Amino acid sequence: MLLREVEYAKPGAVAEALQLLAANEGARALAGGQTLVNVMKARAASPDMLVDLNGLEELRGIELAGDGTLTIGAMTTYTELMRSAEAKARPILGEVCATIADVQVRNRGTIGGNVCSNDPTNHLPPLMVAIGARMTIAGADGEREVPAEDFFLGVYLTAVGPGELLTRISIPAGKKDGFAAVTLGAEGTCICNAAATVNGAVRIALGCVDAVPVVVTADSAGGVADAVRAANLTPPSDVHASSEYRTHLAAVLATRAAEEAAAR
Amino acid sequence: MSETTLAPAPVEVQKGWGGQSVxxxxxxxxxxxxxxxxxxxKRHGMGYLHFVRSPYAHAHITRIDVSAAEAIDGVYGTLTGEEVAALTDPFFQISSAPGANIKDYALAVGKVRYVGEPVVAxxxxxxxxxxxxxxxxxVDYEALPALVDARRAQDSDAPVLHEDAGGNLMWTGLYSWGDFDAALAEADRVVKIPELHFxxxxxxxxxxxxxxxxxNRGVGQWTIHTNNQFPGFAAIMMGPAMRTGLDKLxxxxxxxxxxxGNKITSHPQLVVCCLLARKLNRPVQWTExxxxxxxxxxxxxxxxxxxTEVAVKDDGTLLGFRTKALDDAGAWLRYEPLGGVIWAQVTPGMYRWRHIELDFTQVATNKAPVSPNRGYSRMQHLWFTERVIDIVARELDLDPVDVRKRNYIRAEDMPYETPNGCVYDSGDYAATLDLALQLIGYDSLAGRRADAEARGKRLGVGIGSTLDSGTNNFGQSQLINPELQFSGNNEVATVKLDIFGEIVVTLGTTPQGQGHETTAAQVVADILSCSPDDVHVRAGHDSYWNSHAGFSGTYASQFAVTGLSAVKGATEMLAAEIKKLAGAVFGGVPAEALELADGGVRIKDNPDAFLPFMACGAIINANNAGLPEDLDVTLNCRYVYRPPFEVPDVERKFGNLTLTYAVQIHVAVVEVDPETGSYEIVDYAAVDDCGKxxxxxxxxxxxxxxxxxxxxxxxxxxxxYDEDGNLxxxxFYxxxxxxxxxxxxLATGAIESPSPFTPLGTKGMGEGGGAGIHAICAAIQDATGQIVTDSHNPYQRVWELMQQ
Amino acid sequence: MEIAVTVNGQTYERDVEPRKLLIHFLRDDLDLTGSHIGCDTGNCGACSVIVDGVLLKSCMLLAVQANGTRIETVEGLSEDGELTRLQQAFNEHHALQCGYCTPGMLMSTTALLRENPSPSEDEIKKALQGNICRCTGYWNIVEAVKSVAK
Incomplete structure (x- = not known):
């Protein structure tokens, strides 16, 4: 509780938000705030200014193109994703969102906020990497697109640089996806997770085992466990899991996610 | 999702409000x-208090400078450990030496001993x-090595928390009853367990x-609005430290x-608030x-x-055990070392073994201070006895149900005196277990086991059978420290009839959700022949109501005994006074000829002679001219319930430490995912017997x-904690x-074995003895086939068990 | 910053620091102390309120972000001092003990029942996932909600 002093701005357009972020070195974008506000309560981070993105209609909405590509505004909430008819084109999205935290958090937390915080225990970073999402980042010089694989740079660190904003995420068509996780209790803090997509070969992205999602590929679900072992993971140890246990879970969960994907 | 089943045995239905789910x-x-x-x-002009806390587990404080903080506009003031040491005396210590020698103040003085310890306010x-x-x-600190593992506390090179105590040993005592060596000689087998950890x-x-x-500067008195759950204890700790009389608090x-139990030991923080309220001459608010x-x-x-050594016969008959208990008190003895004796309320658990030796040692570590927690100290010990039962059953290849039934104290032996002189009041443990097994469908488990295996899971079943000992005899503190002058127990209630006939009850307790207002009203209503709706039980606690005694509070599973017995006593006094008054008003009718009914008092064989409570209240309070001079009636009755206790024998560590023993038998069914170690509790039954x-x-x-x-x-x-003492x-993340x-x-069941020792046949309950912890440990042992040695079994530990 | 919010039908205009969390604003500035604080990480849900029809935890929202919104809190649930059916069900099923989590539980289940008047047991549990209770073990809360489900 009890944040440090902070300035607050609520821009009405993305361009204005970008200006505010560029002009104030200590400014941070405030999306759903379901992570950032908690970090600020702990005073582990204390931005000088919060640029509230909640007034930016440009960043909301889900569109489904004729080729099956989904374009999701960064400020789309988990609940919106779960309920969207368009988002059903890639069913795994809504399914995973339904297991994030709880109703209240899902009502406010956003897909953009989730990936931009890149907490290694979040579900969406590995999912985005596995299904080949592409992130559009806006800055003073216009927009650029970054594949999810290159988007996540480190713990709490992404390709979104100072003065920039993630504006939307595009996701290619596909249905054969899977996801598996071990959490503290049902839908609690994540210990290890794995997202898989099958498109001929199997593509896995593992979460909680490194600072960024780790990609592993295999010819079939049956080869996933060996592929994970061959990746020589060195996950961190913490109070919930040792490095050894996480390494083990990674192989098990990757296989389960791959099997789920293959079975669709 | 939850169902209640009553025991098939006949349960005596109480008449009236008692026994109803009002x-x-x-x-x-x-x-x-x-x-x-x-x-x-909230109060006008109040200031908000924030604690500066230690970032170190163990460090000398070399300098404190509050000037920058005090210079800020809107800052009312600060308090440091140095000021606390000048203004107060160290808190009274319950322990005998060496723990008695530590000096505990409301803020850290000279040294910090755990991460998060308050240093400045x-x-x-x-x-x-x-x-x-x-x-x-x-605050400048000079870091010291931290001690986080109690097992290292007495090593020669261990960092010492309290130099005044000469080491980290706080309290130690050897408990020995029966003759364990004789039990060893009689045993067919000795089961050895190197280490168990709670x-x-x-x-x-x-x-x-x-x-x-x-x-209140004029009268030198503090009003402490707080959620402390045992104000009687807080006052005893705070008054002497603050050099003030208890009525000033x-x-x-x-x-x-x-x-x-977690809100018993906030007295250090309350002292800080008191000192600052006086220093700053304004109300001080603190939220943790x-x-x-x-x-x-x-x-x-x-x-x-x-x-641990357990002496057993081949048929599973338990003769006795010997063990060394090592208790980690954390950095301060805030209620400790009472945990060093509280466990002894349930020394044999639920079993008939008579030869018991337990060497208890409590040490200090650089971790947060411990204090009572639901099931306080008995839960740890009952977890131990339950683990022993299931480990013995496994080693002897016996059914855990059979081992329990063979060794449970029998219904016909009640009241049962334990080897250390406690008297278990009532209960039928075997019947309670049978009901729990019936609720879980124990007979159909083979099929469920096979079904789980077909799904790649391993099914495990575990039993936890525990006692919730309630209504402490505080005399047990003398086993810790013979100098202490505490014994027995008490609780207070007042019941009065107000001027318009309102029935007003005050309690000495500090309920936290236990429904005291409701159950107290039920007891009053039965005695006064009215409805609980007619009884106003004041919400909460106020020590100025004159309805508190030395042990007042809500803790240690006792309200149904101490609190309600006090209510009963006060209400019976009031009922007698009402009859006395009515007898006088009716012109000398004896009490035996009167009865309470329909919100008043009447002559039994003349229903027209009726005096409503309103009239009674009005006569005594506002219309009392002409009443007989010797009519000793106030209609405002205070009763102190004092349970029947003797002071325990300190030499033999022998005596009755608690009045009642509620029984809990739980059965858990788990399904373990052998690949990940994660598991789900798929079914659960809990049967409770707390008397009436x-x-x-x-x-x-x-x-x-x-x-x-x-x-x-x-x-x-x-x-x-990590090795540096960081939590x-x-x-909650x-x-x-x-x-x-x-x-x-969840399926719940109930059996009622009234306590023969309490005025209402009730037993204290609510803590539950941690039966669920034991049931889960046993179920994990059953599912994995490996001995479980820790009370905490997260997925990784279960996975590791399965790698063995 | 000047903000105006409508809470339980009444509009309040106040000057607040941007850093003030909505829960502190409700409790300290508006004296609406029914919503509670049980954690500092957004886990416990004791501060749950409904903002413009959406169930949120008021500890993860700044008061300034609530500017212009309509907020519902536990104080606004009952009309004329009478308990709602849901509140009565909590009483009948003993779905509260200390009562500290209860306001959040009521807001979460109120939001659930508006969206889904006949939730299954699993849906009820899922709807309660953001609210911690340390007294009841949730069983009786689920029973209470079930009893008013259509």
Whole structure:
């Protein structure tokens, strides 16, 4: 509780938000705030200014193109994703969102906020990497697109640089996806997770085992466990899991996610 | 999702309100957001207090500078350990030497001993500003090595927390009853268990601690609005330290957001609030936030059992055990070392073994101080006895149900005197187990086992059978320290008839959700022949109501005995006075000829001679001219219930330590995923016998709550420290308490074996003995086929068991 | 910053620091102390309120972000001091003990029942996932909600 002093701005357009972020070195974008506000309560981070993105209609909405590509505004909430008819084109999205935290958090937390915080225990970073999402980042010089694989740079660190904003995420068509996780209790803090997509070969992205999602590929679900072992993971140890246990879970969960994907 | 089954045995149905699930009187205000919790209390001009806390587990404080903080506009002032040491005396220590020699103040003085220890207090105009200013307090530390593993505490090179105690040993005592060596000689086998570990956790009441303290300079008196759950204890600790009489400390609470024992030892923080309220001459408000609570408040006792030997016969008959208990008290003895004797209330658990030797040692470590937590100290010991049973059963290849039934104390042996002189009052443990097994469908488990295996899971079943000993004989403190002048127990209630005939009850207790207003009203209504709706039980506690005694509070499973017996006593006094008054009014009618009915008193064989309570109240309070001079009636009755206790024999460590023993038998069914070690509790049964139940629904609610807490502790909840003494689970993100989706289907059952020792046949209940922890450990052992040696079994530990 | 919010039908205009969390604003500035604080990490849900029809935790929202919104809190649930059916069900099923989590539980289940008047047991549990109770073990809360489900 009890944040440090902070300035607050609520821009009405993305361009204005970008200006505010560029002009104030200590400014941070405030999306759903379901992570950032908690970090600020702990005073582990204390931005000088919060640029509230909640007034930016440009960043909301889900569109489904004729080729099956989904374009999701960064400020789309988990609940919106779960309920969207368009988002059903890639069913795994809504399914995973339904297991994030709880109703209240899902009502406010956003897909953009989730990936931009890149907490290694979040579900969406590995999912985005596995299904080949592409992130559009806006800055003073216009927009650029970054594949999810290159988007996540480190713990709490992404390709979104100072003065920039993630504006939307595009996701290619596909249905054969899977996801598996071990959490503290049902839908609690994540210990290890794995997202898989099958498109001929199997593509896995593992979460909680490194600072960024780790990609592993295999010819079939049956080869996933060996592929994970061959990746020589060195996950961190913490109070919930040792490095050894996480390494083990990674192989098990990757296989389960791959099997789920293959079975669709 | 939950079902209640009553025992097939005939249960005597009580007449009247007692025994009925009367809906709670407390609920209306709580459901409308109109409860008054401590942080809801506001006063004009109050300042908000924020603590500067130690970032070190162990360090000398070399310098403190509060000037930058005090210079901020809106900061009202600060308090340092140096000032505390000048203004107060160290808190009284319960322990004998060496623990007696430590010097415990309300703020750290010269040294910090755990991460999160309060070092400086800052008071400011707003909550945010107080925290801002606390960041400007400069404290220089000289770090010292930290001691986090109790097993290293007595090593020659271990860092020493309290130089005054000459080492980390706080208290030690050898308990020996019967003749364990003879038991060894008689035994067919000796089962040896090198190490068992009961982990550190607590009940994390959803509301953390807090206070609003006002100082009345004119009369030198503090009013302490607080959610402390045992004001009688807080006063005894605070008065001498603050060099003031106890009547200068007025404790007031209304609603408390859960306690579970964790809100007993907030007296250091309350002293800080008092000193600052006086120093700054303004009300001081303190709210503890969740992370503060996890870092610093009331962890449960972590305990190790080493070199355990169990003497058994081949048929599973248990003769006795010997073990060494090592208890980790954390940095301070805030209620300790009472945990060093409280366990002895349930020395043999539920079993008939007579030869018991337990060498108890308590040490200090650089972790948060421990203090009572639901099931305090008995839970640790009962977990030990239950683990022993299941380990013995496994080693002897016997059915855990058979081993239990062979060794349970029998119904026909009740009341049963334990080897250490406690008297188990009543109960039929085998019948209770049978009901629990019936509820879980024990006979059909083979099929469920096969079904789980077909799905790649391993099914495990476990039993936890525990006692909830209630109504302490505080004389047991003399086993810890023969110098102490505490014994017995007491609780107070007042019942009066007001001027318009309102029935008004005050309690000495500080309820935190146990429904005291409701059950007290039920007892009163039965005696006065009215409805509970006609009985106004004042919400909360106020020590100025004159309805408190030395042991007043809500703790240690006792309200149904001490609290309700006090209510009963006071109400019976009032009933007698009403009859006396009516007898006089009716012109000398004897009490035997009168009866209470329909909200008044009447002559039995002349129903027209009726005096409503309103008239009684009015006559005594406002219309009393002409009453006989010798009519000794006030209609305002105070009764102190004092349970029948003797002082225990200190030499033999022998005597009755608690009055009642409620029984809990739980059965858990788990399904383990062998690939990940994760598991789900797929079925659960809990049977409780707490004697007469005044309000069965409230009793069942307590059973459910204790079950949920035990399941959380068994699977996820733990206060883990790294080697530098940093708490790794300081909030609900990493300290995972059960959520709705974590809860298994639950079947509850009840048996009523009235206590022969209590006025209402009730037994204290609510703590539950941690039966769920034992049941889960046993179920994991069953599923994995490996001996479980830790009370905490997160997925990784289960996975590791399966690698063995 | 000047903000105006409508809480339980009444509009309040106040000057607040941007850093003030909505829960502190409700409790300290507006004296609506029915919503509670049980954690500092957004886990416990005791502060749950409904903002413009959406169930949120008021500890993860700044008061300034609530500017212009309509907020519902536990104090606004009952009309004329009478308990709602849901509140009565909590009483009948002993779905509260200390009562500290109860306001949040009521807001979460109120939001659930508006969207889904006949939730299954699993849906009820899922809807309660953001609210911690340390007294009841949730069983009786689920029973209470079930009893008013259509």
């Amino acid at each position: 809906k709670r009187k407390e609920d209306k205000r709580l459901l409308q957001g109109e409860g008054v919790f401590v942080d809801d209390v 800052v008071v400011a105009e707003t909550r945010e500003l107080a925290r801002d200013a606390s960041e400007l307090v400069e 982990h550190r956790f607590n009940s994390t009441p959803l509301e953390c601690d807090g206070a609003l303290v006002e100082y 007025r404790f007031v609470t209304q609603d408390i957001g859960g306690g579970f 936030w969740r992370t503060d609570f996890h870092l610093s408040m009331s962890h449960g006792n972590e305990r190790w059992f080493h070199d 139940r005044i309000n069965p629904q409230i009793v069942e609610g307590q059973v459910m709550g204790a079950t949920a807490q035990a399941l959380g502790a068994a699977v996820h909840e733990t206060y883990e 790794l689970t300081p909030n 990493d300290y995972h308490v059960p959520h709705a989706l974590d809860m298994p289907p």
